[in-house]
Structure formats: C-alpha cells, structure tokens
Amino acid sequence: MKEPADFLAKEKRGPQNQIMINLIDLHKSLGGKKVLAGVNLEVRRGETMVVIGQSGAGKSVLLKLIIGIMKPDQGQILIDGSEITGLSEEERLRLNRKFGMVFQGAALFDSMTVAENVAFGLERHRRLGARQVREMVSEALNLVGLRGVEQLMPHELSGGMKKRVGLARAIAYRPEIMLYDEPSTGIDPIRADAINEMINKFKKEMGVTSIVITHDMASAFRVADRIAMLYGGRILEVGTPEEIRHSQNPVVQQFIRGEARGPIESW
Amino acid sequence: MNRQRVSRPIEVFVLNLGEVGLMFGRTLRALFGRPWEKRNFLYQLEEVGVKSLPVVSLTAAFGGLVFGLQTYIGFHRYIGPGTEAYGGPAIGLGLCKEIIPILVGLMVAGRVGSSMAAEIGTMKITEQIDALISLGADPIRFLVVPRTLAAFITLPCLTLYGDIIGMFCGYFYNVVLMGVNRSIYVTQTLTFLELWDIVSGLIKAAVFGLVIAIVGCWQGLKAEGGAEGVGRATTKTVVFSSIAILIINFFMSKAMPASLTGR
Numbered sequence: 001m002k003e004p005a006d007f008l009a010k011e012k013r014g015p016q017n018q019i020m021i022n023l024i025d026l027h028k029s030l031g032g033k034k035v036l037a038g039v040n041l042e043v044r045r046g047e048t049m050v051v052i053g054q055s056g057a058g059k060s061v062l063l064k065l066i067i068g069i070m071k072p073d074q075g076q077i078l079i080d081g082s083e084i085t086g087l088s089e090e091e092r093l094r095l096n097r098k099f100g101m102v103f104q105g106a107a108l109f110d111s112m113t114v115a116e117n118v119a120f121g122l123e124r125h126r127r128l129g130a131r132q133v134r135e136m137v138s139e140a141l142n143l144v145g146l147r148g149v150e151q152l153m154p155h156e157l158s159g160g161m162k163k164r165v166g167l168a169r170a171i172a173y174r175p176e177i178m179l180y181d182e183p184s185t186g187i188d189p190i191r192a193d194a195i196n197e198m199i200n201k202f203k204k205e206m207g208v209t210s211i212v213i214t215h216d217m218a219s220a221f222r223v224a225d226r227i228a229m230l231y232g233g234r235i236l237e238v239g240t241p242e243e244i245r246h247s248q249n250p251v252v253q254q255f256i257r258g259e260a261r262g263p264i265e266s267w
Numbered sequence: 268m269n270r271q272r273v274s275r276p277i278e279v280f281v282l283n284l285g286e287v288g289l290m291f292g293r294t295l296r297a298l299f300g301r302p303w304e305k306r307n308f309l310y311q312l313e314e315v316g317v318k319s320l321p322v323v324s325l326t327a328a329f330g331g332l333v334f335g336l337q338t339y340i341g342f343h344r345y346i347g348p349g350t351e352a353y354g355g356p357a358i359g360l361g362l363c364k365e366i367i368p369i370l371v372g373l374m375v376a377g378r379v380g381s382s383m384a385a386e387i388g389t390m391k392i393t394e395q396i397d398a399l400i401s402l403g404a405d406p407i408r409f410l411v412v413p414r415t416l417a418a419f420i421t422l423p424c425l426t427l428y429g430d431i432i433g434m435f436c437g438y439f440y441n442v443v444l445m446g447v448n449r450s451i452y453v454t455q456t457l458t459f460l461e462l463w464d465i466v467s468g469l470i471k472a473a474v475f476g477l478v479i480a481i482v483g484c485w486q487g488l489k490a491e492g493g494a495e496g497v498g499r500a501t502t503k504t505v506v507f508s509s510i511a512i513l514i515i516n517f518f519m520s521k522a523m524p525a526s527l528t529g530r
Contacts (some may be wrong), residue, residue, distance in 0.1 A: 069397045090300075093403045101401035107394035111386075121402040124302070169402070179401075 019081070020045040020177065020209040021066065026075035028061055035061050037233030039075070048203055048210040050220045052255065053230035054264065059213040060104070062230070063179045066211070067099050068092040079177070097125035100170030100208075104182040106162035108154040108169070114141070115150035118169045125173045140172035141165070144198060160191040167198060171206075178202060180212040184219040196222045217256050221245075229255065231264075283507075290407075290485045291477075294415050297408040307413040315379050315414070315476075316421035319371075320428070322378055326370045327429035331436030334358055334366060339441055351441060352451035356459035358437040363460070367429040368468045369516055372475035375422060376508040380483040383414055384504040387487025388497035396488065406488065415480040422476030423469040430465060463527040471519050475512050482508040 021043040028036040035058040043049045053059050064070040066077060068084070077084050084095060100121070108117050118137045122128060128136070141149065144164040154162060163183065170178060180199065184192035196219050202208050214220050220227055221241045228238040229252050237244065237252050247253060254262030338354040338361075346353070387410055390396050399406050434456075441447045486500040486507070 064397065067397075067401050069400050089405070093400070093405055096401060096403040099401060101398070103394045103398055103401075105393060107398040109390075109395055109398070110393075120404070124403045169398075 018044050020047075020079070021049075021211065022076075022078035022081075023062075023066075024076040024078065026062070026065060026077070027073045028058070028065060028070065029073055030061065034233055036065075036072075039230070039233070039235055041228055041235050041238070043209060043211060045209055046203065046207050047225045048199065048212060048223050050212045050214060050224035050227045051230055052215060052217070052220055052227060054255070055215065057230050058233060059215075059230055060181055063101065063181055063211065063213055067096065067101055067179060097121075097173060098175055099177050099179060100173070100175035101179040102163075102166050102170050102181065102183055104185055106154075106159075106166035108157075108162055108165055110154045112154075113150065114146075114152050114154070114157070114165050117154070117165060118172050121169060121173045136172055137168075140168040143171065143201075144168045145194070160187045160194075163187060163191075163195060164198075167195070171202060171208075174206065176208060178208045178210045180210065180214075182214055182216075183212060184214060184216045189218075192216070192219060193222070195219075199223045217258065231255075286489075287481060287485055290411070290488075291481050293407050294411050294481065294484075297405060297412050298416070300405075300408055302408075304409055304413050307409065308416060311413045311417035312421060314382075315375065315417045315480075316424060319375055319378060319421070319425055322374050323371055323425045323429050324432055326374050327367055327432040328436045330366050330370050330429075331358075331362060331433030332440050334361055334433070335437035335440035338437070339445055339447070351445065352447040352449075353455055354441065354447075355438075355452040355456035358441075359434055359456050359460040360464055362433040362437060363430045363465045363468045365468070365516070365520065367433050368426050368472045368475065369512065371422060371426045371429050371472060372479070372512040372516075373509055375418070375425070375476070376479045376512060377505055379418065380479040380504045380508050381501045383480065383483030384486040384490070384500040385497055387484055388490030388500040391488060391490045392493055392496060411480070411484040411488075414484055415477060418476035418480035419473050420476070422472040422479075426469055426472035427465070430468065461526055461528060463524075467523050470523070471516060474515060474519065478511050478515065479508045482511065 019042050021041075023039055023041045026036050026039040027034070039062065041049070041051075051059050051062065061070065065072050072085060075085075079095075079098065084092070087095065108114075109120065112120070115134075115137050118140050119133050122133050122136055137150065138147075141147065144167045146161065146164055146168065149157070149161070149165070154165070157165065167183075178199075183195050183199065187195070199210060199212065200223055203210060210223075212220070212223055224241050226238060226240055227244045229236045229244070231251055237247055237249055239247065244252060244256065247256075251263050254264050335354075335358055338358050339351050342351045342354045387396075390410075396406050399409055438452065442449045442452055483504045486504045490496045490500040492499075
C-alpha cells in the first residue's frame with residue numbers, strides 16, 4: 001500500500017517549502033449548482049489566511065475539500081507540496097492528523113463527555129497511554145480557558161463553551177494546519193474576540209498554518225495575515241488586511257463595509 | 268411522458284438498491300480494518316439486544332397465544348374434536364420458522380432501525396459525521412460496523428428467546444387454558460419439530476439484522492435538510508426495512524430446504 005509517509009516525513013523537514021496549502025483550479029458543483037469555479041489560493045507556512053465571502057459562496061465547501069469530507073470535481077490540492085486528492089480514503093484519514101478543524105456549530109459528539117470528545121483525535125492520531133491522554137486533554141482544555149468540565153456532556157455547555165471545547169478537540173493532537181469554519185458566528189462579541197485571541201495564540205505559540213472562514217469582518221481583520229475574498233466561485237482578491245481595506249474593487253468594498261447597495265445582490 | 272412516469276420509480280428503486288449494496292460492501296470491508304471499535308460494539312449489543320427484550324417478550328407471547336388459539340380452532344374444526352393436541356408441531360413449526368423471526372425483525376426495525384437512522388441522521392446534520400472524518404475516523408467503521416455486527420448477532424439470539432416464549436405460550440393456551448392432552452401435545456411437538464426448523468428461523472433473523480442496521484445507517488448518513496430530513500430518514504428506515512424483511516423472508520423460506528431429514 002502506498003504510504004502517505006513521504007508526506008508525513010516532510011513535516012519534519014521544516015519550512016523549506018514555504019507554501020503549505022496550495023489550491024489549484026478547484027471546481028465543485030453541488031446539486032447541479034456550480035459552487036467553486038476555479039479557485040486558486042496559496043497559503044504560506046505559519047500564516048493565517050482568512051477567506052471572506054457571502055453566505056452560500058462556497059467557503060465551507062472549500063474547507064471540506066481540503067479536509068477530505070468532499071472531493072473536488074476538478075483541480076488539485078497540494079499540502080506541503082504533495083498532491084492529496086488522489087489518495088485513498090484510508091490514506092486520507094491518516095493524513096488528517098495534520099489537520100484540526102473547528103466547526104461552525106462545534107459539532108461535538110453528543111454521546112460523549114467533554115474529555116472523550118477532546119481525546120478522540122488524540123487517541124486516533126497518536127499512540128499514547130491513558131494517563132498521557134488525560135494529561136493532554138486537560139492541557140488542551142486549559143489552553144482554551146476551560147477547567148473542571150471534563151465529565152460534562154455537550155448539552156450541559158453554553159454555546160461559547162462548546163466552541164472552545166471544539167477548539168480544544170482540534171488543537172489537542174497538535175496539528176500543523178487549523179481550519180476554522182465561522183469561529184465567531186453565533187456567540188457574543190466578547191466571546192468571539194476571545195476565540196480570535198486563541199487563533200492568534202495557536203499561530204504564535206505553535207506556528208500553525210490556518211485558514212479561517214468568516215463573514216465577520218472585525219474578526220477577519222483581527223486574525224488575518226492575508227485575506228482572500230471568494231466571490232462567484234473564484235478568489236476575487238487576495239491581500240493583507242491593509243490592502244483589502246483599501247481595495248479598489250467595488251465588490252470587496254461593498255462586502256467589507258457591509259452595505260446592501262452595490263454590485264453584490266443583497267437577496 | 269408516460270414512459271417517464273413508469274421508469275422513474277424503477278430508476279429510484281435500482282439506485283437505492285445500488286446505494287444499499289455499496290454500503291454493505293463498504294461495511295464488510297471496514298469490518299476487517301483497524302481500529303476495532305470494541306466499546307461501540309458492546310454498547311450496540313446492549314442497545315439492540317438487551318433493550319429489545321421487553322418488546323420481544325410481549326410480541327412473542329401474544330404471537331404464541333394467538334397462533335395457539337387459531338391452530339386449536341383449525342384442528343378442532345377441520346380434523347375433528349379431540350385432535351387439537353396434534354397441533355403442537357404445527358404451532359412450533361409456524362412460530363420458529365416464520366412468525367417469531369418476522370415479529371422480532373419488524374419490532375427491531377421499528378425500535379432500533381429507526382433510532383439508528385435518527386441518531387446518525389442528527390449527527391449528519393449537526394456536522395458530527397464531518398467531525399469524525401476531520402479527526403481521522405471512518406464513519407463506516409466507527410458507526411456502521413458496530414451497529415451492523417451487533418444486529419447480526421443479536422437478532423438470532425432475540426429470535427431464539429422469542430421462540431421459547433412463543434412456544435410456551437402456544438402450549439399454555441392449548442394445554443392449560445383449553446385442556447388438550449399434555450402428553451400428546453409435548454411428544455408430538457418433540458417428535459416432529461426438527462432442529463432445522465429452529466435454525467432456519469435464526470438464519471433468517473441474522474439476515475434481517477443485517478438489513479435493519481444497513482438500511483438504518485444508510486438512511487441516517489443520507490439525511491439532509493434539518494429536523495425534517497431526520498424524520499424522513501427515520502420513517503423510510505422503518506418502511507424500507509419492514510418491506511424488505513417480508514420479501515426476503517418469503518424468498519428465503521422458499522430457497523431453504525423445508526427439512527434436513529427428508530421428512
């Protein structure tokens with residue numbers, strides 16, 4: 001069987017290849033509707049790339065393609081220089097130890113306790129003893145500012161706490177790449193900012209490469225190294241927060257200002 | 268236009284059958300892979316097996332009683348008064364080969380198949396299935412294999428348990444309530460009932476277990492469109508698996524030998 005070992009070996013070689021995630025001409029249709037029509041995007045190692053765009057623009061689909069929940073109709077996804085769309089399901093699942101994903105609604109397993117949720121990826125991706133798993137679970141929960149919640153069930157947590165447990169579950173096994181799907185949606189601005197702080201902390205302390213999907217511009221400017229706008233199934237513009245703020249493109253300007261009138265239809 | 272109206276349901280049927288077949292193939296392949304989800308499997312054994320005992324007890328008891336009742340009437344009316352005790356083997360045969368496996372299959376389809384579809388469907392629409400994949404777990408291995416294996420093993424056990432209850436209730440109705448000759452009833456039953464009558468019912472029950480779990484998980488994994496989608500998946504699971512059980516039951520009964528001793 002072809003090992004994704006070449007892929008895993010590269011992770012130890014360090015940042016010789018600066019491009020960590022390279023999306024080349026990605027196409028995806030869902031239910032007969034073209035959602036992505038040739039997306040090209042490069043994300044550098046250790047960088048936080050924020051992808052903005054309207055609801056339904058295909059932002060979440062982009063993340064699902066990267067993590068292997070969906071397969072692209074056409075195009076390539078290169079992770080650390082290796083093409084991954086051709087991998088078998090088994091190889092793809094093994095590869096996911098490189099990724100941590102935070103879901104919009106946290107997507108905690110509701111039949112498991114908080115500790116079991118956080119330990120889930122750890123137990124699958126790393127060979128650890130029960131004690132080590134326990135220690136790493138509390139460490140991950142401490143990292144997101146939660147203590148003493150290990151034995152609670154997800155339905156006993158508030159929305160903000162669920163998001164944080166979701167973060168802890170994704171970061172627990174120390175992935176190299178974090179994918180955040182609308183991390184600040186559905187929680188109050190103060191908790192949303194706390195999540196932003198965590199995204200920045202993971203980048204600073206662990207050097208993770210991140211893709212953040214959002215339509216919350218405050219959050220986008222707070223965490224982004226670069227911002228890419230997805231519009232009409234393609235990446236319309238990529239730039240630093242400053243460049244995006246001063247973009248000449250009327251679509252970008254309308255979106256970041258949140259105006260109903262402009263080239264983007266509001267309904 | 269007319270041709271379209273006719274061909275559409277056939278197309279849907281073939282497509283669904285293909286999807287179920289594919290799911291079964293993936294489950295079979297995942298069965299031999301690692302990691303082995305032991306904890307999930309034990310939990311499902313309890314869910315499908317132990318927790319179905321009350322409902323199986325009740326249905327088998329009343330199935331046995333009513334079958335005992337009609338057999339009594341049948342022998343009394345057509346063969347003659349005094350021959351009712353000879354109905355023992357007929358009751359045993361009907362219960363073990365057909366009635367109990369079908370009753371258990373239908374009850375488990377309603378109780379367990381629907382809950383599998385609802386649970387997995389809810390996981391699907393709340394992105395928990397996506398979360399499984401993102402954490403490196405195969406949903407088929409993690410969710411479908413333990414449920415399918417548990418149903419495959421527990422359905423024959425539940426059926427055997429139902430056989431005992433049903434047979435006892437058939438005996439109770441005839442011997443205790445209607446006063447037929449106990450000794451004739453028991454010797455006739457032991458003489459004419461073969462081990463194969465019981466085993467063939469258990470084989471069918473194992474197949475029903477596969478059908479219930481695969482259909483429930485397939486519908487759950489297919490669910491979309493919020494709570495309504497989960498509701499639809501649940502209903503479809505009960506309808507599809509119940510119909511499938513009745514159809515498969517007939518063809519298996521027809522295909523399997525009636526007796527292994529040549530009687």
